[in-house]
Amino acid sequence: MKERVLVAGFATRHVAQSAYRAGYEVCAVDHFCDQDLRGYTKDCCTFDELAELYDRVIEMARRHSIDMLVVTSGAEAIGTTIPLCGTPPAKVERYLDKMEIQRFFEGLGVPVPPLAAEGAYPAMLKPRRGSGGWRNAVVRSDEERRNWEEIFPDTPYITQQLVDGMPASVSCIADGTRALAVATNEQLLRGTNASAHGFAGSITPAGHPFAARMASIAEAIVGASGCVGSVGVDFMLGSDAWAIEINPRFQATLDTVEMATGRSVFQLHVDACRGRLPERLPEQKCVAVRRILFAERDCVIRADLASLAPAVADIPWPGTEVEEGQAIVSVYGWGSSREEALRMLDTHITTVRRYMEHG
Template sequence: MTFLLAGLSVRALAQSAARAGHPVVAVDYFGDSDLADRVACRSLLRQGRPAYDAKDLPGLAAGLAYDTLAYVSNLENHPRVVRDLAGGRPIAGNTPETLRQARHWPTLRRVCAEEGLAMPPTLFPGEEATARKQVEWLRKPVKSGGGHGIDFWDGRPLARGWYLQTWVPGVSASAVFAANGRESLVLGVSEQVVGDRKLGAHGFRHCGNIMPLAPELGGGEALTRALADMAARLTRRFGLRGVCGLDCIIAAGPNGRPRPVLLEINPRPTASAELIEERGLGSVFDTHVRAAAGALPAPADWPENGGYLAKGIAFARRPCRLPEDTGWRRPELRDVGRPGDAIAPGRPICSIVLPGATRRAALEGLYAAARGLERDLASKEEAS
């Protein structure tokens, strides 16, 4: 059985599929070298499209031979694109109908209220007058992804395609779980690295994860149980399938103990899932396919004294170009473009995956690797 992998960037899922022996073809935006090295792929960028539009992916996939569709970010926001890519074939993951429900914010608000799940007060166009003035509100795009477009609300009326959520102080976190439509199993919990200027990011831009969530940030068995309950309730209500994610804020609950406050469901494999596989806890793609078909994996805990794993995105601070030679590439660099690629300021250069004995060591390792990457690219550019 051949799978089509589709989304903004499919390198991590393609690598996982290859490790598990699943034949795949791929369509995404970047067409990075470490994707092209592993599978047959087509890329919007390599076909001259300067900007990503998910609606272009079905045309890109035309003529490819595949039996089943699997997808990643940001296709959860485009159920019609998922339908067109599937073209009547099976989908390893959530159906377009499930996406329409799980990513419909008024429905999610109602379900959380009915299930007793914590979610920030959330308002939609026409409800702005009910916004409490004593708290800060974030203006967010309905078709969210990676923190793009999020900013503090200035009080103006909301346009269609936007909503408000109260800003909740706490730790940004992600949970990865497998679901079979009825039951679920949390696979890992991580801290989200957001807007870190040392990685070239700003604002609310997602720029990495550190797994597991450190105890000093609220991580531990009690939080994992709370996230497991949240994932189980949402799985039952929406019929979620495959490897999915929850984005949340770890905030102080009424009893003062840390609790998860749900921000959104990501009903597809997430970027942080790669850290689970990197630790040796099984193929994420294989888990995704089996869970979507109804079989959950056996529980597997993060190894005691296993340290931490960090995955960061290094963003360009100035215009740069990837060298023609490959001598600058190191094993920890992922999602690496092709020789000669020009990268504008604010765009991702690549991902970095590194271990650390402590959370701080893992984070400092990302910073050091990002600085080293900048130096390498600058020196190569000067030499040319």
């Protein structure tokens, strides 16, 4: 009989898809419950605010016999009696606070952007809690800092010295004491407006001279963290491989990692949580890229994009209302080189936009 997994968090499609393809029966608690998530799950329910997440998880567990709980962003610290396949909340809590992450990295002696002195600019300002980078901002004066504080009142934050480079990450698996780098990734950021530093996609593998150094540092970080399963470390690759964050859960780069390596990251996660790491790491089979398309204005998605799969994922239901700046759909490209993958991505984006215009 198939093991039944409950995947819970703000966005779960990528993990539910991986679990489904690995042979598990999947239930999900998700903010969106897009078309393709429904296709991978036995049951799926939504929530509006994160405060509702716990009750929805308990509700789903009453409806179905659940063998394991797997969490994504927003649910990392949730505590239930359902057997957890991942890092326990008591351990994960430290890595949800960016000040604690700063201290952890400094204690390990890995390269990390130093905290900025009061009044020193430019600087990178980050909320102490939260994921996705959409509230991160470069501030260049006291006035810009105050403006940010007015937009996000009562939000504790840290301010780091600014380091330039390419946003990147390493996807690791860990058994609590050892960690192995499964893939390196280039991270694509939105690059404009107030959410300029928000996550907007990934390219796997990362084509950068410091990619191997970054992977080695990530293994040391994750191995020392005590986390288990799928764990990611974000970097800025510039004059060095600067460690930025550790993410003790599945990462948004999961799709391109699986496409590029041909391996099931979900199965690697389950095995690692049960104390088993692979003897050999997956080899790169291709270059894969994902780009999230965001709404340029308030709109209604009238077209049914489901027929465009597997070039798209996170597929909205026809009639979905989307506010300006919100994600619409993920689009993919792949090929034998970075250039070939990006060309395919551009072709697929053009097709998606044509469908939406005539939907």
